Amino acid sequence: SVMMFKKGSFEIDTVIYPVAIKYNTLYTEAFWNSSEQSFAKYLFMMLTSWALVCDVWYLPPMRRLPGENAITFANRVKALIAKKGGLVDLQWDGMIKEKRAE
Numbered sequence: 001s002v003m004m005f006k007k008g009s010f011e012i013d014t015v016i017y018p019v020a021i022k023y024n025t026l027y028t029e030a031f032w033n034s035s036e037q038s039f040a041k042y043l044f045m046m047l048t049s050w051a052l053v054c055d056v057w058y059l060p061p062m063r064r065l066p067g068e069n070a071i072t073f074a075n076r077v078k079a080l081i082a083k084k085g086g087l088v089d090l091q092w093d094g095m096i097k098e099k100r101a102e
Helices: 039-048 070-085
Strands: 019-024 053-058
Touching (some): 019 070
16 A cells, blocks of 8 residues: 655655555565564564565656645655555555554
8 A cells, every 4th residue: 555645755846756666475574563563573574584575666757737736746646656556545644553543
């Protein structure tokens, strides 16, 4: 899945070079769930796994369109990455696991 980007990188007038990376879980799980395992345990798992296999796609450079705000631009880049990698385009930032429900 592709989670929300922080908008800061998209606020300045510069070229963004998007890259889609999709990990293959055949040999190891690249995702680190920090609420369930320590970084040391994750690092040990990564360093002792047989291989970390992934597909990488370098996408065309993108620039903010006239009148487009940073959030819309970030979402446009995120959607392109998700589509190319065959990933789910999520509308949350991944910090949901760190917050308690109110």
